[in-house]
Amino acid sequence: MSSPPTLVGLNSEEALARLARVGRNEVDRRKTRNALSIVSETVREPMVLLLAAAAGLYLILGDLTEGLFLGAGACVSVLISVGQQVRSERALEALRTLAAPRAEVLRDGRKQTVAAAELVPGDIIFISEGARVPADAVLVAGDALEVDESTLTGEAAACTKIPANDFDRTLVRPGEPTGSSIFASTLVLRGHGVAEVARTGTATEIGQIGSELGLLEEEPTRLQKDIGRLVKRVGALAVIFCVIAALIIGLLRADWFGGALTGLTLAIALVPEEFPMVLLIFLALGAWRLANRKVLVRRSAIIETLGATTLLCVDKTGTLTQNRMRLHALWREGRRQDVQDGLGSSSETLLKMAQRASAVNPNDPIDLAVHAVAGAAPEGSPLRSYPLRPEFLAFVQAWPCDGSRVTYAAKGAPETILGMCHLDEERRKDVEHAVQQFAGEGLRVLGVASAQAAGADVDPASLAYNFEGLLGFVDPVREDVPEALARARKADIEIAMITGDYPATALHAAAEAGIDTAPGVQTGFELAEKGLVDTRVRVFARIAPDQKLLLVRSFREAGQVVAMTGDGVNDAPALAAADVGIAMGQRGTDVARQSSDLILLDDRLLSIVDGIALGRRIFANLRAALVYITAVHVPVAGLALAPLLLGLPMLLTPAHLVLLELLIDPLCSVVFEGRASERDLMRHSPRSVGESLFGARELVLAAIEGSVILGVVLALYVWASHVEPYDGTARFAGFLALVSSHLALAFQSVRSGPDAPNRYPKLVWLIATVTGLVLVAAGFLEPFRSLLQFDPISLQLALGSVLLGMLTGLLLAPLAGCLLRPIRAPSAAGPGGRATVSS
Numbered sequence: 059m060s061s062p063p064t065l066v067g068l069n070s071e072e073a074l075a076r077l078a079r080v081g082r083n084e085v086d087r088r089k090t091r092n093a094l095s096i097v098s099e100t101v102r103e104p105m106v107l108l109l110a111a112a113a114g115l116y117l118i119l120g121d122l123t124e125g126l127f128l129g130a131g132a133c134v135s136v137l138i139s140v141g142q143q144v145r146s147e148r149a150l151e152a153l154r155t156l157a158a159p160r161a162e163v164l165r166d167g168r169k170q171t172v173a174a175a176e177l178v179p180g181d182i183i184f185i186s187e188g189a190r191v192p193a194d195a196v197l198v199a200g201d202a203l204e205v206d207e208s209t210l211t212g213e214a215a216a217c218t219k220i221p222a223n224d225f226d227r228t229l230v231r232p233g234e235p236t237g238s239s240i241f242a243s244t245l246v247l248r249g250h251g252v253a254e255v256a257r258t259g260t261a262t263e264i265g266q267i268g269s270e271l272g273l274l275e276e277e278p279t280r281l282q283k284d285i286g287r288l289v290k291r292v293g294a295l296a297v298i299f300c301v302i303a304a305l306i307i308g309l310l311r312a313d314w315f316g317g318a319l320t321g322l323t324l325a326i327a328l329v330p331e332e333f334p335m336v337l338l339i340f341l342a343l344g345a346w347r348l349a350n351r352k353v354l355v356r357r358s359a360i361i362e363t364l365g366a367t368t369l370l371c372v373d374k375t376g377t378l379t380q381n382r383m384r385l386h387a388l389w390r391e392g393r394r395q396d397v398q399d400g401l402g403s404s405s406e407t408l409l410k411m412a413q414r415a416s417a418v419n420p421n422d423p424i425d426l427a428v429h430a431v432a433g434a435a436p437e438g439s440p441l442r443s444y445p446l447r448p449e450f451l452a453f454v455q456a457w458p459c460d461g462s463r464v465t466y467a468a469k470g471a472p473e474t475i476l477g478m479c480h481l482d483e484e485r486r487k488d489v490e491h492a493v494q495q496f497a498g499e500g501l502r503v504l505g506v507a508s509a510q511a512a513g514a515d516v517d518p519a520s521l522a523y524n525f526e527g528l529l530g531f532v533d534p535v536r537e538d539v540p541e542a543l544a545r546a547r548k549a550d551i552e553i554a555m556i557t558g559d560y561p562a563t564a565l566h567a568a569a570e571a572g573i574d575t576a577p578g579v580q581t582g583f584e585l586a587e588k589g590l591v592d593t594r595v596r597v598f599a600r601i602a603p604d605q606k607l608l609l610v611r612s613f614r615e616a617g618q619v620v621a622m623t624g625d626g627v628n629d630a631p632a633l634a635a636a637d638v639g640i641a642m643g644q645r646g647t648d649v650a651r652q653s654s655d656l657i658l659l660d661d662r663l664l665s666i667v668d669g670i671a672l673g674r675r676i677f678a679n680l681r682a683a684l685v686y687i688t689a690v691h692v693p694v695a696g697l698a699l700a701p702l703l704l705g706l707p708m709l710l711t712p713a714h715l716v717l718l719e720l721l722i723d724p725l726c727s728v729v730f731e732g733r734a735s736e737r738d739l740m741r742h743s744p745r746s747v748g749e750s751l752f753g754a755r756e757l758v759l760a761a762i763e764g765s766v767i768l769g770v771v772l773a774l775y776v777w778a779s780h781v782e783p784y785d786g787t788a789r790f791a792g793f794l795a796l797v798s799s800h801l802a803l804a805f806q807s808v809r810s811g812p813d814a815p816n817r818y819p820k821l822v823w824l825i826a827t828v829t830g831l832v833l834v835a836a837g838f839l840e841p842f843r844s845l846l847q848f849d850p851i852s853l854q855l856a857l858g859s860v861l862l863g864m865l866t867g868l869l870l871a872p873l874a875g876c877l878l879r880p881i882r883a884p885s886a887a888g889p890g891g892r893a894t895v896s897s
Contacts, residue, residue, distance in 0.1 A: 067164030067182040076178035083177045083193055083242075083258035161192040181255040187445065188650070189246055193255045194229060194262045197221050197238045200251025202442075207232045207244045210263055221251065229256050232263055248445055303699060336683050340731050344676040352659040353669035354643065360655040362751070363637050364673030366744045367551055369618040370666060371609065374557035374564065375502075376642065377623055377663055378571045379533040383423040385431045386501055389492045390527035397431060408527040410436070412506045414457055415469035424504070427531055428469075441514035450474065454518040459510065466509040466518055471558075472528065475505030479525040492528055493560065500566030501530035502559055535571050538664035543572040545667050550743040554613075556598045556606060558582075564599035573597065593618070606632035619744065621666070623658070624650050640666060671740050677751070678739070683730035684752045685760045686807050690800050692764025693771060694718060697796065700772055707785045709775055709792050713846055717832065718797070729821050733808045763870045767799045770866045774859060786849030793848075794833060794856060795863035801826050802867025 068076070159174035164182035174192035177183065183195060185203065197203065203219040210232040222238035229239045240246075240253060242262040259265055304321030308314040345355035355361065375381050388395045390408050395401055401409070413432040416425035418439060429435065440455040441464060452470025459465045468475060472493045476486060489505075496503045507523035546553055553573050557564050561579045568575050574596045582600040585591065591612035598609065606624070610632045613620045622636035630653035633639030641654035644661045651657050658665055698710045750756075774795050778788035805822060836842045837851060 066167060068178070068180055069166050073165060073176070073178055073181065076180065077176060080178060080261075081259050082175045084175050159190070159192060162186075177255055177258055179255050179258060183253050183255060185240070185246055185251045185253055187246055187248055187250060191240045191242055191244050191246065191253075193242050194257035195240050195253035195255045196229065197240055197251050197253045200249065203240070203249040203251055204247040205240055205244050206247055207241065210241060210244065219251075248447075249443075250445075307702060333684065333687065336687065336730075337680070340676060340680045340683070343731050344672070347676075348656075348669055348672055349659075351668045351672055352643075352662070352665040353672075354657040354659055355655070356651075356657060357655045360638055361673055361676050363619065364621075364656075364670055365675075365677045366619045366746065366749075367621045367638060367670050367673075368744050369552045369554060369613055369620050370546065371554045371556055371606075371613070371620060371622045371636070372663060372666075373623055373625070374555055374559060374567055375533060376625070376661055378535060378539055378555060378567065380536050381423050381533065383427040383502070383531040383533050385427045385529060386532040387496065387530040388527060389489075389496070389530070392488055394492070394495075401431075405527075408506055408529075409433075411467050411508050411526045412469055412504075412529060414440075414465070414467035414508075415453055415455055415506060423533075424502075424531060428529070444518045446470065450519050452478070452518075456511075456514040456518075462512060464511050464514050464516075466511060466516075466521055466523070468507045468509070468518065468523060469504055469529075472503055472505040475507050475523070475525065478509075478519070478521070478523045479507050480522060481525055485525075489525070489528070494562060496528065496530040497560035497562035498566065499530070500563055500570065501532055502563060504529045504531070533567075535567070536662065538662055539571050542662075542664040542667045545664075545671075545740055549667075549670070549740040551667070551670065552596065552618075554596045554598065554609075556601050556609065558601060559599055561597075561599040564597050568597045603629055604631075607635055610635045621670075623666070624654070629653075667740075674739050674744075675733075677745070678736070679730050679733045681751055681756060682733065682807050685756050685763075686730065686804060688752075688757070688760035689763035689767070689803065690718075692761065693768035693796060693799075696764075696768040697771060697775075697792070700768075701775065704776065706776065706779055707789070709789055711847060714793060717846075718800070729804065729808065729825065732821065763803060766870055767796070767803070767863075767866055770862065771795045771799065774862060778855070782855075784849035786843075786847050787851050787855070790837065790846075790848040790851045791855050791859040793846075794859040795866075797829060797833065798860045798863025799867040799870075800863075801829060802864040803870055804867075806868055806870065 160171050161174040161177055162184040163170055163172055163177065164184075165172070169184065177193050181193075182198075183192065185191065185197070185200070191205070197219050199221050202221075205217050205219055207217055217234065217237070219238060219240055230237050232239075232241050232244070241264065242258075243264045257263075300321035304317035306317070308317035341361060344361050348355050348361075372378060385397050387397060388401070388405050388408055390405060393404070395405055409428070409432040412428050414436055416422075416428045418435060420426045420429055436457070438458060440457050442456045444454040444456075446453055451474040452468045454466055454468045457465045457467065468478065472489070476489060481489065493503050505528055506526040508526055509518075509521040509523040511521055543553060555564065555568050555571075555573055557567075559567070561581055565575050565579055577592070577594045577596060579597040579599050580592050580595045581598070582602050582605050585601070585605050585608060589608075591609055593613055593616040601609070606622070606629060610620055610622055614635075614637065619638075620636045621638040621640055622632055623640045623642065624630070624633045625642040629641075629650050633641060633650060633653040633655075638656060639654040640656045640658055641650040642661045643651070643657045643659040656669065694710065694715065698708075698715075701707065701709045771792050775788055775792035778791045779785070782788050782791075805826075808822065836846050836848060837856065843849075
């Protein structure tokens with residue numbers, strides 16, 4: 059819709075000046091965590107408190123070097139955690155910016171899309187059906203709107219808004235049954251219009267109420283809660299176990315300092331504090347990676363489900379096709395005319411009436427196609443417009459005619475137009491036959507009719523119309539669709555097309571796109587009559603928006619994991635009911651976006667398939683990270699206690715654990731998050747939606763890996779303790795083997811499997827290099843060697859320890875993976891059958 063000539067809007071300079079004067083159009087901004095708040099939260103983490111306690115214990119006993127090192131280690135651990143979480147917060151803030159409401163505004167004499175937060179009083183904004191009003195404003199042009207003001211009044215009844223005159227633009231209170239005032243956060247149910255902004259930000263009605271309107275912080279996901287409970291339980295057990303170990307050593311050896319130190323060491327080794335941090339980082343950065351693929355995540359928990367999608371239900375127009383309609387053929391009085399062959403004078407009446415039944419300044423692709431062929435727009439403007447309704451699938455406009463007469467021009471679904479015209483049986487059959495011919499060619503078919511009445515306030519459905527003819531539009535398949543469907547089939551993801559077009563049109567478009575048409579087509583009429591969904595069918599035609607909910611429920615009951623695309627107000631229930639609701643970002647309404655889990659920023663099917671692939675990758679990487687964390691905690695905890703039980707000196711002290719912590723944290727979060735996808739990731743069947751992220755299989759895998767490392771390093775330490783004259787030499791050998799095995803296990807974990815990528819992440823090499831330099835410094839620089847209680851070590855023992863650890867880690871991941879690798883289901887058709895769901 060274009061603005062009326064009298065509305066010129068603001069220029070950019072004036073808008074910026076007003077924005078500086080009145081502030082941003084925001085009720086309340088979602089609070090983000092800054093570095094200071096993250097530091098405050100991090101220093102209260104159990105691991106940091108344990109390190110601080112160990113440092114304090116050393117300082118009390120006069121060991122200044124050890125105490126300062128542990129204190130510095132705690133600070134570095136905090137800095138690493140803060141750095142990773144700040145990165146996550148920046149990713150989340152970028153996503154919030156992408157998800158921020160937008161508004162169409164008249165600036166500098168042209169229509170622009172800006173952030174709703176940048177609106178100022180005096181702006182001219184364009185209001186559309188299905189959108190939320192971005193500010194308090196006065197309707198000044200366009201259709202009569204139906205607006206839901208229940209967010210302000212609590213009343214569900216819709217209010218009618220009509221354009222104000224040039225002299226009375228005063229805002230009234232919400233809830234008035236009629237008027238020209240529209241208010242921020244209210245929902246436009248029907249109609250399009252132009253409004254002038256009167257109040258923004260906290261000055262609006264909703265701002266004065268103080269509602270946060272969806273700006274509340276997102277609650278923890280189910281997975282976050284599960285991991286939080288797991289960490290608390292393991293932490294409680296660790297504390298109990300460590301107290302018992304400290305008491306045993308204190309009583310048996312009369313060494314209460316050693317007992318306290320052992321207890322703290324075990325606590326540091328056992329508490330899996332990385333779990334919640336890794337989950338937070340993976341979900342935040344995973345959502346950011348999806349946004350880079352043009353898929354905006356509204357709810358991070360959906361990443362768990364995205365990779366398990368088995369059925370993708372999509373609309374035809376705009377998703378499978380380009381939504382760039384071109385008028386291909388006309389039918390009038392038994393005669394067909396193709397546009398490319400030229401149109402005769404007999405088609406002029408049909409085209410002019412179709413143009414009168416289209417928006418004067420069109421945005422809709424069909425209206426644009428009509429204007430492109432019909433030529434110059436009719437003089438004047440319509441007296442009134444009647445938008446489509448579910449029960450009346452035709453768009454009607456009333457135009458002034460001779461004298462007091464008014465011409466009603468209608469354009470819509472052929473069956474609706476035929477019902478309005480009351481044709482005799484023979485002529486009706488001719489029209490229906492032409493409709494079937496057009497539909498069989500894959501054309502979208504619309505009927506055109508006209509009527510006359512004494513005024514513009516007549517119900518258009520009550521008039522007797524003259525049938526003018528049919529229009530056939532062609533909408534080519536999008537270029538990315540064949541590739542997207544091919545990738546989906548390889549990944550065992552099926553595509554179901556849901557459209558309001560005729561069955562023949564739907565089948566033609568589905569066959570052209572590559573969708574399975576063998577089971578035939580099911581229509582909305584059959585659903586309404588029988589109430590049963592044939593879940594084997596992949597083409598659904600003449601489907602009403604409210605029937606999409608029945609389709610989603612039926613597919614889910616048949617065992618499918620359903621991802622559903624939608625763009626309209628009536629799509630919201632189906633989007634909410636689907637396992638993954640996907641709203642169209644370019645042509646979707648605000649209601650559809652708010653009901654969805656994902657927003658597709660470019661409306662391309664290939665972006666959805668890319669999103670599913672990335673969802674699978676995120677799930678696989680998160681699982682690999684959790685397995686690695688568990689695996690490395692097993693030998694660390696065992697080596698902190700086993701030497702004491704064997705009567706040997708301590709192998710690991712809190713200082714050693716600080717170094718290990720500084721190694722494990724970036725490996726298990728950043729490195730595993732950036733792990734490349736397996737080459738065959740999208741050639742396997744989807745995982746079961748009930749499959750646990752960290753179940754018995756993963757626990758056994760981690761236990762095997764950790765136990766083998768524990769056994770190898772402990773055996774090396776016991777052997778070295780008997781052959782080397784100094785305790786510090788054996789300790790250094792065991793520590794070298796432990797660190798080397800951790801690094802090698804990480805190397806293999808990011809490349810495990812026969813179809814893994816051929817390259818390591820660059821960060822793995824960086825961490826390995828830094829770790830090697832630290833170990834060299836620990837072996838050759840006296841201050842570090844004394845701090846870590848190491849003694850000189852021979853080159854042969856050092857190299858042997860490193861090679862033993864590397865060999866252990868390198869062999870573990872593929873060996874354990876082969877032993878416990880799940881049987882991959884071959885790519886095959888998903889579950890079928892007939893669901894008996896009543897409508």
